[in-house]
Amino acid sequence: MTDRNQAEWLLQQQSYDQMEKQALWLKVVAIVLWLWLVQTESSLVLQLGLIGVFWLHEAIWKTQQSRTADRLLALEQALSQGKDIGCQWHQSWLQQRGGAVGLVLSYLKHCFKPTVAITYLVLLAATFGRHFN
Template sequence: MLTNQQEWLQLQQSYDQMEKHALWLRLLCLTLWLWLVQTESTVVLQAGLIGFCWLNEALWKAQQDRAGARLLALEAAMREGLEIACQWQSSWQAQRPGIAGLIGGYIKAGLKPTVAVSYLILTGASLYRYLF
């Protein structure tokens, strides 16, 4: 059975990996967007790519936010001398928001400046190329 510290270490590594994967997703989106621009694709196709990648990163970041909340819970438990390891899913299930709460979490994650800026820049560049 894992201890709080072991779960924290594993979860922290996972949290860091999620950040790397989000950066790779942005790089992939930029690369595909540049290809679409070079092939003079429609602005609708460019917007679709941007929206698809943005949505996927929002989902990814929402999961990362949940992992971050669990890391904080583990840290608090360790400070208080409580053992809560191996209870993440049951804890999540007990606090799981409804569909509106889940969608709100995804929107919130997607609108964070660290996520939104890249996609807003690509959107602006697509619109600029389309309009001018």
């Protein structure tokens, strides 16, 4: 592995791991805020808004994490082929960026991944169950 590949791989791997931790904290904050809204008997619209904002934010976060994973795989492939592609993150991202529509579709794709969706689906079910029972 070239020095540039190695330096970028280490940075991207640390970034990937940090994004995973931050996504978990995002879920914790969403649950705590939702519990507070339930405790204060806030409106259905406010609870649904909170769930929607956090769900979308996590989907955006996971989209970025997915790009990091793709870059890690490219760096690892370059290693196996003896190529130097280090320090070209933005150039490679621009080449595969799909425009505004592609970006929105990417967010939606990550929104419905089970690891992202499960927390927010449970919160939605609890919110509707609470308001309609």
